[in-house]
Amino acid sequence: MEKFQVTILKPDFYDRFHCLGGLCHDNCCTEGWKIFIDKKTYKYYHNLHQPKELAVRLKKYITRYKDDPRAWGIIKYDNDGKTCPFQNEESWCELQLSLGEKYLSNTCREYPRTKNLFVDDKTAQYSLSSSCEAVLRLFLEEKEGIGFIEEKDEIMRGTVFSGGIDQGILTRRPIAAHWQTIQYAGIDILQNRQYTIEERLIILGLLCQKLQVLEDNNRIDEVNWAVKGLINALKQNNEQELLTVLPKAKLESHLLFYEKLFSNVALIITLKEKGILKTLATNIDWQTDWTFQQGKKEKSSAQWEINNQITNGENSCQRYQKGCLRYQEMMAEKEYFIENLLVMEWFRQLLPFEKETGNIWHNYQWFCGLFMIIRLILIGMLAGDESFGEKELVRVTAASMRSLGHNKNVTLPVVAFLNDAGMDTLAQLTTAINMPDLASL
Numbered sequence: 001m002e003k004f005q006v007t008i009l010k011p012d013f014y015d016r017f018h019c020l021g022g023l024c025h026d027n028c029c030t031e032g033w034k035i036f037i038d039k040k041t042y043k044y045y046h047n048l049h050q051p052k053e054l055a056v057r058l059k060k061y062i063t064r065y066k067d068d069p070r071a072w073g074i075i076k077y078d079n080d081g082k083t084c085p086f087q088n089e090e091s092w093c094e095l096q097l098s099l100g101e102k103y104l105s106n107t108c109r110e111y112p113r114t115k116n117l118f119v120d121d122k123t124a125q126y127s128l129s130s131s132c133e134a135v136l137r138l139f140l141e142e143k144e145g146i147g148f149i150e151e152k153d154e155i156m157r158g159t160v161f162s163g164g165i166d167q168g169i170l171t172r173r174p175i176a177a178h179w180q181t182i183q184y185a186g187i188d189i190l191q192n193r194q195y196t197i198e199e200r201l202i203i204l205g206l207l208c209q210k211l212q213v214l215e216d217n218n219r220i221d222e223v224n225w226a227v228k229g230l231i232n233a234l235k236q237n238n239e240q241e242l243l244t245v246l247p248k249a250k251l252e253s254h255l256l257f258y259e260k261l262f263s264n265v266a267l268i269i270t271l272k273e274k275g276i277l278k279t280l281a282t283n284i285d286w287q288t289d290w291t292f293q294q295g296k297k298e299k300s301s302a303q304w305e306i307n308n309q310i311t312n313g314e315n316s317c318q319r320y321q322k323g324c325l326r327y328q329e330m331m332a333e334k335e336y337f338i339e340n341l342l343v344m345e346w347f348r349q350l351l352p353f354e355k356e357t358g359n360i361w362h363n364y365q366w367f368c369g370l371f372m373i374i375r376l377i378l379i380g381m382l383a384g385d386e387s388f389g390e391k392e393l394v395r396v397t398a399a400s401m402r403s404l405g406h407n408k409n410v411t412l413p414v415v416a417f418l419n420d421a422g423m424d425t426l427a428q429l430t431t432a433i434n435m436p437d438l439a440s441l
């Protein structure tokens with residue numbers, strides 16, 4: 001098959017990724033995901049005769065699948081309906097052990113890697129999903145922040161990419177021609193350690209707000225000027241004064257906002273499955289009443305029908321205050337971990353141009369929602385678990401990111417919730433992004 005050459009940009013630790021296999025708490029082969037098999041791999045598996053026992057099982061568990069154009073075959077589950085039948089007792093993949101990584105299907109070989117291709121077929125970006133424990137362990141190692149490297153790669157014509165900026169986007173949205181300038185400016189801001197993570201997100205909001213105005217008014221030729229202006233102001237520390245007067249919400253109203261957010265967003269389903277929601281509710285003294293009606297999906301958002309009520313208990317504010325204080329203590333040392341996660345997701349999800357999420361401003365709202373949900377989960381864990389350390393940080397963040405970074409059906413409800421809650425301007429969002437006033441109890 002014909003190959004073409006691309007210049008790729010990827011995090012400098014990209015090639016250090018190795019699956020943890022049996023050491024992973026949240027093994028992706030036990031999630032019950034649809035595991036598609038591409039045509040080439042399907043044929044290879046079905047023509048395999050040795051080892052005999054494996055060949056028999058390949059024929060039994062890999063069947064032809066015609067319901068999705070991306071697939072040729074699919075892996076059938078049995079037992080609990082969630083665990084891949086090729087996983088051995090030590091949670092390692094038998095196909096990889098017996099045949100080698102080269103003979104895995106595209107789906108199995110790719111995760112947690114994401115590959116985006118850009119309009120001229122000459123530029124690609126490779127990244128790693130923050131929903132994988134092995135990737136989060138790498139984030140912990142990268143204390144100085146994520147660096148990026150450029151190199152050449154050869155790609156088979158017909159390779160399926162996760163996304164990218166294509167000619168269609170450029171035609172519909174001329175501002176997307178500046179995607180690289182905007183994406184790099186976002187990374188610059190997120191990695192600027194003169195500011196706290198919360199302040200960096202607010203500065204990013206200033207940029208996205210400005211860009212949205214330029215796009216709405218068709219003033220695309222001012223994009224470079226706007227980006228450079230903000231980056232220069234940051235270098236000269238001009239935003240510092242503005243940020244010191246940012247409003248802080250009272251602790252009680254901050255918590256009330258999260259109570260509503262978690263009552264309204266479908267991501268709670270997977271968090272519930274993983275037990276995170278139960279721990280969170282116990283630690284923050286949330287009174288909960290959840291009824292899930294699985295399978296009743298709304299048309300486009302695929303949001304499940306939920307009767308979900310969360311109300312603050314008697315001790316909620318004190319517990320939340322305790323969690324916030326412990327979170328601040330942890331972040332004094334580990335803020336770079338959250339920075340790395342945000343940088344990776346900004347890069348990987350192609351923000352602020354992820355097309356299903358909407359315009360630049362909606363992309364930014366989603367990104368803030370992602371941050372706020374992860375922070376609340378960590379605050380909730382820290383409120384109740386005195387021994388919460390690096391291992392727990394990795395495990396809980398990966399499990400939460402499975403619901404957040406992996407599920408586009410969460411992005412739209414989060415944006416819709418923020419808009420309904422009046423968080424449609426930067427001024428309003430700022431109060432939710434900022435830590436609450438911890439002395440306000």
Ligand code: SF4
Nearest residue numbers: 019020024027028132
């Ligand atoms: S989540 Fe990551 S480390 Fe865990 S099994 Fe999947 S690829 Fe391996």
